[in-house]
Amino acid sequence: MGYGAEGFSIYDLQLWAQGLGLTIWIFLISSILGLLIGCLIGLIRSYRVPVIGKLLMVISEFLKNSPVLVQLFLVYFGIPAIFTIDMTPGLAAIITLTGNTAAFIAVIVISSIDSIDKRQLEAARSFALSETIILRWIIFPQSLSVAMPMLVGLAINQLQVTSLISVIGVIDLTRVGDIINQRTFEPFIVWPLIGLTYFILAKTIAYVGTRLEKRFSAYRLTNEL
Amino acid sequence: MIDIKNLHKNFGDLEVLKGVNLKINPGEVVSILGGSGSGKSTMIRCINGLESITSGTISVDGFNVENKQDLLEVRKKCSTVFQQFDLYPHLSVLDNITLAPINVLGNSKQIAEEKGLELLKSVGLEDKTLSYPAQLSGGQKQRVGICRALAMNPDYLLLDEVTSSLDPEMTAEVLEILKNLAKQGITMISVTHEIEFAREISDRIVFLDEGKILSDLPKDQFFAVDGGRADPRIAKFLSKMSEFNEKA
Ligand SMILES: Nc1ncnc2c1ncn2[C@@H]1O[C@H](COP(=O)(O)OP(=O)(O)O)[C@@H](O)[C@H]1O
Ligand SMILES: [Mg+2]
Numbered sequence: 128m129g130y131g132a133e134g135f136s137i138y139d140l141q142l143w144a145q146g147l148g149l150t151i152w153i154f155l156i157s158s159i160l161g162l163l164i165g166c167l168i169g170l171i172r173s174y175r176v177p178v179i180g181k182l183l184m185v186i187s188e189f190l191k192n193s194p195v196l197v198q199l200f201l202v203y204f205g206i207p208a209i210f211t212i213d214m215t216p217g218l219a220a221i222i223t224l225t226g227n228t229a230a231f232i233a234v235i236v237i238s239s240i241d242s243i244d245k246r247q248l249e250a251a252r253s254f255a256l257s258e259t260i261i262l263r264w265i266i267f268p269q270s271l272s273v274a275m276p277m278l279v280g281l282a283i284n285q286l287q288v289t290s291l292i293s294v295i296g297v298i299d300l301t302r303v304g305d306i307i308n309q310r311t312f313e314p315f316i317v318w319p320l321i322g323l324t325y326f327i328l329a330k331t332i333a334y335v336g337t338r339l340e341k342r343f344s345a346y347r348l349t350n351e352l
Numbered sequence: 353m354i355d356i357k358n359l360h361k362n363f364g365d366l367e368v369l370k371g372v373n374l375k376i377n378p379g380e381v382v383s384i385l386g387g388s389g390s391g392k393s394t395m396i397r398c399i400n401g402l403e404s405i406t407s408g409t410i411s412v413d414g415f416n417v418e419n420k421q422d423l424l425e426v427r428k429k430c431s432t433v434f435q436q437f438d439l440y441p442h443l444s445v446l447d448n449i450t451l452a453p454i455n456v457l458g459n460s461k462q463i464a465e466e467k468g469l470e471l472l473k474s475v476g477l478e479d480k481t482l483s484y485p486a487q488l489s490g491g492q493k494q495r496v497g498i499c500r501a502l503a504m505n506p507d508y509l510l511l512d513e514v515t516s517s518l519d520p521e522m523t524a525e526v527l528e529i530l531k532n533l534a535k536q537g538i539t540m541i542s543v544t545h546e547i548e549f550a551r552e553i554s555d556r557i558v559f560l561d562e563g564k565i566l567s568d569l570p571k572d573q574f575f576a577v578d579g580g581r582a583d584p585r586i587a588k589f590l591s592k593m594s595e596f597n598e599k600a
């Protein structure tokens with residue numbers, strides 16, 4: 128223990144729990160919103176809606192190919208400069224991560240819909256099934272099965288990306304690590320523990336994802352004759 | 353009645369159908385013969401609205417395929433069986449069959465499933481109800497394809513080379529089922545390369561050549577020496593096909 132440093136206290140555990148809660152909360156909310164918006168963008172593009180489809184893809188390309196930290200600064204410092212809104216670090220974090228997630232989801236949606244055999248869709252149309260029914264009962268389940276591994280990968284990646292929001296002052300898990308470390312000067316205890324927490328979260332996502340994946344792809348895994 | 357009048361279909365600069373006129377009456381079994389690329393599939397796809405029409409008209413019992421509202425009625429009346437089966441891979445055999453009856457005809461799940469089971473029994477697949485398409489042989493898949501089509505209670509059955517992806521043994525099992533259907537009086541338009549099958553089931557044979565109907569004759573007349581076979585193009589096609597079928 129370094130000079131002038133204080134030891135760990137029970138209060139640190141509480142701080143850790145709060146940081147963990149915030150990280151999970153921001154991760155969940157931006158993932159769910161990103162999923163919804165990304166699906167919408169993907170569908171608009173897949174159904175070749177003119178102009179809007181293209182425009183959304185340009186935005187999505189920008190979000191995918193620029194650093195999340197830059198996007199975060201743009202939202203946190205940029206939006207209040209143009210609009211009179213009260214931009215909190217938490218709101219900036221959610222907006223940025225939602226947009227970024229949506230961009231990746233859109234690409235996943237488009238590629239998984241593309242991977243579906245188009246002839247079965249023609250068959251479905253020839254039986255007078257409506258486009259909505261086809262989307263719900265034919266396109267959606269099959270794209271989901273194809274998309275699942277990509278979605279799980281994305282979720283794990285986006286979880287790690289949430290740590291960037293500590294830079295603008297959100298007291299997430301990473302920021303909590305920073306606070307405790309500054310007080311205790313125990314980097315080799317604090318950071319491995321924080322890292323382990325992220326690791327366990329990621330493994331949980333992977334576990335749930337694999338279970339879901341198996342369920343959605345049962346039809347592709349069976350091959351007995 | 354299916355009434356095709358002066359049907360033209362272009363893909364870009366390529367004119368695939370060049371003024372086809374064809375009437376099919378209820379109860380008739382009509383086989384469409386013709387070389388590869390003559391436009392047979394395109395014609396079938398125009399009837400069920402999977403291809404747009406360049407000019408001319410198609411009506412089914414008075415419903416015009418080019419009218420969006422009418423097309424739904426046309427599609428309810430005409431069921432198609434596809435060359436590559438085109439089943440929904442993520443659905444069980446039974447769900448493949450009941451999807452459209454439930455969502456288009458408004459059948460209850462129970463009624464649709466009872467009917468589906470009955471159909472599966474009639475083609476000897478009652479033990480495959482819960483299998484996925486990937487677990488079936490080609491012949492079994494096509495039998496499901498036929499059940500899926502029949503489950504809609506169609507007035508017209510459109511068949512586009514439904515045995516072309518099957519080996520001879522499976523071809524025989526599928527043709528047997530279709531022969532029975534033909535006997536039961538369902539209206540069928542069948543694109544096929546199986547000359548013997550066409551000869552057995554058809555009332556009429558239509559021969560398509562480069563997007564035009566070269567002959568449209570009652571079966572016996574078509575196969576007579578002084579009938580369809582008098583045309584050198586048809587004679588050549590028939591001898592090529594019988595050679596091919598003997599080899600297979
Ligand atoms: N979607 C398409 N785009 C362009 N050309 C097509 C398309 N579908 C069919 N064709 C062409 O139209 C012609 C007739 O095709 P098709 O109706 O499939 O013939 P058949 O079923 O008699 O073998 C062929 O030359 C084929 O290449
Ligand atoms: Mg064809």
